[in-house]
Amino acid sequence: MFKKKPTIKALSPLRSSDRRKTADAIIADYQLSPPSLPDDATADEKAAATAAHTTLRASLLPENTQSARFTTTHGPDLKPVSGTLYVGSHNGSEPRILWVKIDEKMYPTVYTLWQTTCIVPLLHTHGVVVEKLQGGADLMTPGLANGPPFPEKATKGSVIAIASREKPTVPVVVGVCLVDVSGVKHVHGAKGAAVQTVHWMGDELWAYSTSGKGGKRPPEELDGWRDRNTNVNEGLTGIEHLDLEDEEEDGGVPLDETTRPEPRTPYNNHVEGEEATQKENGQADGKEFTISEIDEAFRNAFLYGIYHHKTTQKSELKFGLTFPISQSFVMSDLIQPFLPAFTPEEAAQLQIKKSSYKNLKKFIKSLDKQGVLKSKERDGHETTVVDIDFEDQTISDFKPYPIPKKETQASGNLGHGATAQATASTDAGDSSVGQKLRIITYHRPKEKLANIFSSASNASGGLYTSAEIRPIITSYIESENIVSLTNKRLVQLNPSLANAVFDGSSPLDKEVIAKGSVPRDALIDRIVASCSPFYAIVRNDASDAKTRSGGPPKIRITLETRSGNKKVTKISGLEAYFIPPQPLADELRKVCAGSTSVERLEGSSPRAPVMEIMVQGPQKDAVVKALEKRGVQRNWIETLDKTKGKKK
Template sequence: MFKKKPDIKNLSPLRSSDRRKLADQIILDYRIPVPEQQQQQQRQQQQSGDEASAPQPTVSSLRNSLLPESTSSARFTTTAGPNLSLVSGTIYVGAHPGQDERILWFQTGKNPRMIPTVYTLWQNPAIVPLLHTPDFVVEQKLTHGSDLMIPGLVKVMGSSWDARATAGAVVAVAGMKKDTVPMFIGTTEVDVSKLGDNLQGQKGVAVKGLHWAGDEAWSWRPLGSGGREAPESVDGWAGLTGDATNAMAAVTLDDDNDADGGVETHDGGVSLSQGTKDGAVNRDDLAEEVEEREPTTKEVDEAFQQAFLFAVHKAKTDNKGPHYGLDFPIQPSFLISGMIQPHLKFQNQHYNIKKTSWKNPKKFIKHLDKAGLLKSKDRNGGETVILDIDFDDMQVTSFRPYPLPKPKATAEGSSTKDPNSEAAGSSTDPSVGQKITIQTVYRASAKLVPTLLPSKTEFYSAQQISSALKSFVEQHPDLGGQGASSIKLDPFIANNILGSNPAHDDSRTLASGRILRSALQKRLLEDTHLCQPYHVITRGSAGSDQKPKAGPPPHVHITIEKRTGTKVVTKISNLEPFFIDPQLLTPELQKKCAGSASAGQLAGGRPGLLEVVVQGDQRKIVGDVLAKRGIDSKWIDVTDKTKGKKK
């Protein structure tokens, strides 16, 4: 939550009474065992005659440990989440004995629950459940603000999860080397205490991050900035066994290593057997599961830059100069599909150009140009191409390749396809061969409920609405009887249906006192004041439970227009609703149309929506390519702007 530096107001000291109330509330919320009262201890010491025994902890000392006497508070605001939503709350700043002032607790919004920081947990062991995950997950993911996925949880086989780690509980997470040092605090999204030993097949977020060692709350201090390094160990936290820690120390990136030495790896998680010392875990398998959560923009940016360096390094290693197998100028479409996508460390729907801070290939190329890695040039029509790459740049020469994810089979029997066939060239595009189904549904207005339709929150198909109208007429024989082509108007039809929209002139119908059945049914389905249209686009058998989206079904837009005099181009947009990635479609169109093709930000569209631009009037070829992706011609709108206006 503290990825961005919070705006903190002036600190004000807490009154002693308020500090005690807050400390008591923390003790109650986290069910912290309360020591005996000092008076009782003194009586016991007197009765036993042991006056020299060491003093025992008291309620006061527990309060001071949780909230030191010097604690101050202040309001803060920051932004959090993928949409950078505004978050406000209160921080509590204090100093433990011998240490400088730090943020020890914080509250957000209207939630009264106090959330501890790592500084509080390093001083107060075991006040929240402690979970564990491999060190590379802590270093590469959690301390960068990512959530902890269920497959990332690690537990010694035969032990049990902390019973306090129920859904919604505040928990801490530690790595394997420093297994008693909390580094990440968050709230559980699932009931971790009931996960069991085998996490195979379980997906989703386990712990949603709120604070971690390395964020802005960790680095904040009254004067200057910079966080305190984590200790090597913290007494009082329940760590893992030494054997388990040794087993996870054998984590390797070598795909040839097997994991049969007692450390069991599953698609859904990792479990460690006690007594294991020589086991190994394939880090890539676990990292793949961890990467199912949505990365930050900074992480996607870094992945794209590393993929570019990987592609250049590989070209220089596998080929001879001067261009090392690359044909210049390099089109933006080839940069993304031929250089970036194949060399991304994580290849899933979250890692695409739309998720970067650049949003489109043109700005990405400009960024690489500014960094001195290449030279680019803007061409007519706004396209930016790569003229040359600096193969001797220090970032290229010092680059160390990383293991790439293993390719997944796109469909059953795909391994038997001829690699030289046309389909093989598009095997990396999951939209090829897909079957698209579009269903239009309606939500009834209050004017139709409950007389015609039972609910205004349910969705109805056109057939269901027609059946409801038929049943209504049959239940009121005075309206015209069964099989009659026209219906007599009653107050409900006249007022609630025909009188619902002032934009319709129904004076003649109202004057005649009758309306055709077909006209009434058409009015129900086409008047948005009566039935609001929604649509559901599904791919194959997947997505049948998708939530309907408001509005009529979308269309793919193909526009033929002139540029720079006589040059004609074909523009294709609105592909995303049909599960088509414009970046993957561009290379195929470039090959089939035997001309340049590029994908860029859609003019006037929201950030991230792309359009593909191809040289020439290519509507026929584009239609055929879209048909292979399940797009029926009735879902395509073609606009020809090259024809002269009619006089």
């Protein structure tokens, strides 16, 4: 169906309530819900069921899911087709189309089937047939392989996946059964189509990317698709390694103290290095954290962050910390690298929203009340740390505990630079991280300067750098023999120079014309200024950088106040610097501990959209650091602070 590229409107973030509703509809349509719990189910069983349901939701539609309407045509008569696309990513990977909705029916893409296995029946065919299917052909009944019998859920009208016999565990086609495949007894000699293809690896849904990258190649093998007759409700093994995305504060089913298991030993009771091997190998106990344990984990992580600075920067003033410290720095540099999260499941539980504090502002104020630090409200919105009592008994008595090895390495850097390392995992799949950029400015001589450049044996329509123009003008001066006899730094004006460069429109022009001479450097500067500007942004010393007219664009960071006193940070203009917006937004979401979204900038062309990232809170410093990691220099950034009405 998607052999032809569809017309896709701008993506917009999916509200948390809509995401949950849509995910629940998918779970119901595809019968993915586990068996109902008995009335006498224990609190632990209920808690486990709730957690499993939340995880399943997140695996089908991650929290970062965005949606967009699309239109296309299908079939020989070009029948109009419209619907909704759902784009998202798991574990910081490249955002892809995960689901497509047509006529109220949700179809998974191959990316969803590679991530979450066994949600639909899996049929098999021969490799040569797969090549035909990936051209848009339907699967004929004689093309069915590895059967009969076929999966019992492959009934007429059901959505199925198709894999080749060569790679039997990797679905590459999504379709709809035209007949009751489960009831087919013989394939040899049978006639007619068995499956209508809807989507396949290689079509325009597979190729779509918010960053312009091509489609992702399939894995070699997927353990989740164990057997073609696997029962769907028994085979949801593909979601085990997923991050459990946070639920929004306005929804979800919280687990109260009565539904949680017994508390575990507090982490700061561990001796340094104890159980580290077991934990680092991911052998977690699989239990749920209680709210008090989450509170304690955040408090201990903050103390660990201070301990780290005290032990690694003993000679620095304030142990390398610069006050006031923003909330985002407290989270990204003093807490996150030191949380005892050894598995994605533990990382999903250790979220500030799931603590009793609910947000970082209240957490900082609680430490203020305990005398560990001093905080101050800034602009009536953000709470900053203005001082830390490094001699406080709590800090002095702190003992380190095992933390994940990769986070320990990340926190090994000193000062504010730890932010980039601590979030290194968010850079996976972002090709702009570590790139080298440089801007080359060119000048194209205008028509009135043609005689000057043609006399120097150069094409007047060419592009020149400032360094290249100087010898051209020098050559012209010498060929015309217009160097002043009394002062070699002066150039005598001839009619060509006077008419092309000094038109007499300003007092300076009139003075130069009256004198009949001009300093050589001033003449060259004036000619350069008279040319039309061009630029090229060169990435990693590429030789095919595209030249564009005008001056180089700047990346704009805008701070605004919305909904009363809530501040947001917007970033636009990334495309010219080869920076995909979505991976950057995902990184900022973790670094700034706040929500992010990516939308088309209002007023930009739908054919060449300019995307805008919005980050919760005043996050200019974090954004600049992230851009510098991507090769952007600070003088290429323009900041507009609308919260104060001043341009910086």
